[in-house]
Structures are given as structure tokens and as C-alpha cells.
């Protein structure tokens with residue numbers, strides 16, 4: 001059995017009994033029941049995913065998967081593709097947006113070259129797992145072979161395993177890849193049965209004319225390659241990207257290890273969609289970190305039944321929304337672990353605390 005098959009098979013449903021018990025504890029804390037809203041949801045879901053009603057504060061990491069895209073030559077991005085490898089260097093020097101926000105919430109950052117079209121070997125700190133030197137232009141043929149799609153997913157699975165083995169217990173997705181909103185839109189259109197114009201946005205900031213071209217490029221790529229919507233690996237191979245495959249595997253690998261994953265934006269969620277269609281139970285392990293400005297992001301999240309933690313008009317990617325959301329998940333956990341109970345603090349519980357319904 002392949003690593004991918006084994007991983008999918010080993011993903012268990014999250015223990016709903018534990019989630020109920022965690023909520024019972026939250027209901028004993030000195031506050032009206034439910035009054036900390038979604039912070040309570042973050043805490044009870046974290047406990048049930050981890051499988052521990054008294055979990056330690058997690059070590060947190062954002063893994064940034066970087067890849068290039070042949071379709072960039074169609075003029076679908078506001079920036080040249082060299083920015084992908086230039087930003088990888090910036091991540092490793094600690095100066096990018098994700099480095100700042102990860103430091104803000106006490107998360108570490110790891111950077112994975114899974115398909116950058118540049119020789120990055122020898123860069124200190126870089127995890128070199130290149131599947132290929134960028135994808136092919138999907139308006140001329142498939143973006144990658146099926147074997148490469150599986151290889152990219154398996155890189156992600158291995159990275160998730162390595163993160164859990166290193167002691168991280170809250171993982172965040174991040175990505176970097178000039179033009180990658182184009183494959184993310186194509187995947188979303190196919191897997192969510194939506195038209196390209198419904199799920200395509202302006203990415204790094206293209207104008208209306210370039211947006212129309214981008215929609216046409218996506219339409220042409222789908223028409224030429226005919227990705228099979230019932231076969232998520234076929235969709236990834238024909239119109240996807242290596243970093244999207246890596247994120248898909250990262251989610252599968254984390255879920256198989258019983259570890260929660262915080263999603264970043266539109267591209268990360270395209271990877272999540274592929275994972276979700278391979279193993280729908282992964283959605284139980286996911287926190288939607290934020291809702292991106294990209295118009296297709298809401299479509300993706302509602303397809304997976306996820307509700308974003310924050311909505312701050314972010315559209316940077318890199319893992320920035322995931323990092324910020326980690327701070328709120330941890331805030332929920334702090335409430336769960338540190339707040340006094342009614343009996344402990346000598347506060348009268350009121351009638352509602354007697355009723356421990358679901």
C-alpha cells in the first residue's frame with residue numbers, strides 16, 4: 001500500500017464524546033454558558049482532536065510550501081515568477097509578513113521548496129523537497145503527471161509527520177507561488193462545480209482586463225485537460241500546483257496523526273479541498289483560519305462546512321491568516337485551562353449550569 005493510501009486509511013473520526021466532555025468543563029467555568037462564543041468551540045475542538053481533556057499548550061508551526069507555475073507565462077499575475085524564489089529567501093531571513101505574524105503568536109516557520117523553478121539548494125533552513133522545477137502551463141497540457149501529483153501529496157504527508165514527531169501540536173498551512181491563485185481557482189471550479197468567473201479573484205492585484213484573461217485561461221485549461229471531478233488527484237495533476245498538493249498531503253498527514261491544522265487562505269484551502277475529497281473526515285481536523293478577499297474562498301469553506309475564524313480582508317497568503325487565527329485558538333485553550341470554575345471560585349452557578357445538554 002502506498003504512503004498516501006495508508007495515510008487516508010488511518011484517519012479516524014474525531015471523538016465527539018471528548019468534545020462533549022470538554023464543553024461540560026467550559027460550562028463549569030465562571031461565565032454564563034456559551035458566553036465566550038467561538039473561543040469555546042476552539043477549545044473543545046482542540047481537546048477532542050488531540051484526544052486529551054487537559055492538553056498542554058501546543059508548540060505551533062506554520063509550514064510554507066513554495067512552488068512555481070507554468071501558467072504564469074499567460075500573464076495571470078501582477079508579479080513576475082522570480083518573486084517566488086526571492087520571497088523564499090525573505091522567509092528564511094525572517095523578514096516576510098509570515099515571519100512577523102508567526103513571531104507575534106509564538107509560532108515557528110518552516111519553508112519547503114516543493115516545486116520552485118530555481119536552484120535553492122544550500123539555503124540554510126530550507127527544506128528541499130522539489131518534485132519538479134515548476135509545473136507545466138496547463139493551457140498547453142496537464143500541469144503535472146499523476147505520479148508527480150501523488151509525490152507532492154506524499155511530501156506533504158511526510159512534512160506533517162516530521163512536524164508532529166518534532167513535538168508540534170498545532171500546524172498551520174502556508175504557501176508561496178506566483179500565479180498560484182490560477183490553479184487554486186481551477187481546482188475550486190472543478191471540485192465545487194462552479195464557473196471559473198464565480199471563483200476567480202484578483203490574486204496579487206490584477207486589473208479587470210487581466211482578470212478576464214485569467215478567467216479565460218482557467219476555462220481553457222479545464223476544457224483542454226478535462227479533469228475528472230470525481231478523482232481529486234486527476235484534478236490536482238491537470239490544473240493544480242505542487243504547493244497545493246503539498247498542503248493536501250500536509251492536512252492528510254496531520255489528520256492521520258490526530259493533529260489539528262489551521263488553514264490559511266484561498267490557495268491553502270484549494271489543497272484542503274483536494275484532501276477533503278480524498279478523505280472527507282479531514283474537515284473535523286481543520287480550523288479555517290480566515291476568509292480571504294479572493295471570492296472563491298467562501299465557496300471552498302462552505303463546501304467543507306468550515307467557518308472562518310477571522311475576516312480581516314487579508315490576501316497575502318504565506319500562512320499569515322493561519323498564524324493570526326492560532327492566537328485565537330490558543331486564547332480559547334487558555335480560557336479552558338486557566339479560568340476558575342464556579343465551585344472553585346465560590347461563585348453561584350445559576351440554574352443554567354445544571355443543564356449539561358449538548
Ligand SMILES: O=C(O)c1ccc[n+]([C@@H]2O[C@H](COP(=O)([O-])O)[C@@H](O)[C@H]2O)c1
Nearest residue numbers: 077177179180181203204265266292317
Ligand atoms: O491566501 C490567499 O488567499 C491569497 C490571495 C491572493 C494572493 N495570495 C498570494 O499571492 C500569490 C498568488 O497570487 P497571483 O496573483 O500571483 O496568483 C501567492 O504567492 C499567494 O501566496 C494569497
Ligand SMILES: Cc1cc2nc[nH]c2cc1C
Nearest residue numbers: 079083176204316317318
Ligand atoms: C511581494 C509578494 C509577497 C508575497 N507573499 C505571498 N505572495 C506574495 C506575492 C508577492 C508579490
